[in-house]
Amino acid sequence: MSLQTANGKKLYIQEVAPRDGFQNEKQFIDTDRKIAFVDRLSDAGYAKIEVTSFVSPKAIPALRDAEEVMRRIRRNPDVVYAALVPNVRGAERAMDCEVDEINLVMSASETHNVANLRMTRAQSLAQLADVIASVSRERVAINVSLSTVFGCPMEGDVDPYQVFELAARFAALGVHGVTLCDTTGMAYPSQVARIAREARKLFPTLTLTLHFHDTRGMALANTLAALDEGIDRFDASLGGLGGCPYAPGASGNACTEDLVHMLNLMGYDTGIEEHTLLDVASGLPELVGHALPSHLSKAGLRSRRHPAPGSRPTP
């Protein structure tokens, strides 16, 4: 299994804190500081950064500066700069800012889609099909993030074939990638293995991403299960930023530094140095005004050495 065969295998780590994290913050984060944050992430070795969301400023005031952030960040040519887009209007705004990739979103479960997007899944599908058509002549990659793939906090288990049917519809519409999202931390390793295996079999040409939350502590275990099925692309959020409205106080997204630390130790090539991440993450609590669930920020890297008791520090 993959535990023994990492052997320098290339993995793609995609940072979602500037979008999935910041959108949940009650206190508005200054535009200049958002830009400085993304600029520091740009040199960390990520494959992709989800920068912002071109939604209505009324719906998500935290990201009302989407245009300015997207236009003013420094672009590293090795990084894909993505933005979430809910509709044709959002796609136009994103195209005006020359995003590399647009990320569409809808839920695998009907109740969550209605709760989160105020639309039925059929309405979401139609709306997102319009978005895809509207950018079909642009040079932009299109990814769709499917929420509640591993369980819905309102409905419970979600039939994987509902998920695959949605993915197939989007594949037919021409999306390049699909992200399977564990929106509220309901995924568990054997389920992840099963769904990842089936998804790879059904969609060999789609770029598959797994997006875990650590709500119930299983984000890294689920990553292991996905790796074992050949998944090589993961969303994560610096500091574990990002929450879940259904579990106040609980951990949010899979924490990038915890994830990268584990993967690097196992011999994967993430392209990211944990030191860089810890350095950027150290400013996050001040930036967002609260503590974060990151383990590594508290404990330090595995390679950290402590002096033996009684030993004297060298002068």
Add this chain to the structure above:
Amino acid sequence: MSLQTANGKKLYIQEVAPRDGFQNEKQFIDTDRKIAFVDRLSDAGYAKIEVTSFVSPKAIPALRDAEEVMRRIRRNPDVVYAALVPNVRGAERAMDCEVDEINLVMSASETHNVANLRMTRAQSLAQLADVIASVSRERVAINVSLSTVFGCPMEGDVDPYQVFELAARFAALGVHGVTLCDTTGMAYPSQVARIAREARKLFPTLTLTLHFHDTRGMALANTLAALDEGIDRFDASLGGLGGCPYAPGASGNACTEDLVHMLNLMGYDTGIEEHTLLDVASGLPELVGHALPSHLSKAGLRSRRHPAPGSRPTP
């Protein structure tokens, strides 16, 4: 791999909070409350409970009531009641209280052994050999917990063959079980797989336990790696109680409810219901006077349902 083949496989969960957790608490926990806590754990379905430690009351005042706790707890015949024993005097005290199993402890790394036990490893080995000899005519099981197996916070990497040599010495002295402890959360999945596989090969007749800490967020991922190598016995601590003096504020032991929740979802037979654990765990913050790192206590079980927004609760 084990992800698909759990299929009701029996796992043995061993609770260490009353010893490994309580020993780190600054505020003395009332003896009656300790007993009530262990009594509630006794009905939860554990294979083993490490109840206390027969160390010098001066060394660990938090457990100065070892005799009283051990004598007054109610014994469930399906549970092994273990206690930590550092020396012959401790073994005598434990035998007087009729413990089912004594747990010996020393470190795989020299520096940690000296720091933690104020002895060289050679001295620890000699002292523990005396303990084993002293109880050889008693009907008591003997386990040895080896610390820093997956890394030492002062020395760094630990040669697995140092660990296996120690385990072989103890096996020759007649111990029944060996626990491989990740004392400060330095284990990572591929390393766990390698060491677990080798240990099972070298010691087919010893009862092997894995003891993880969640200091760097990898406790559940490491458990997955160990399961995949056929390990079926795990220490864990309710609420994630138990700390690491080298990482203040960091998570402690693997959290029992988080662990059991994942294993049950995967189809293993832990014999434990998460509801019971959450119920007992809910009293822990008040008992110890501080918050605990448990994910499940914050987020609730995966099976928890939330009402859809706008839906009305039934009257």
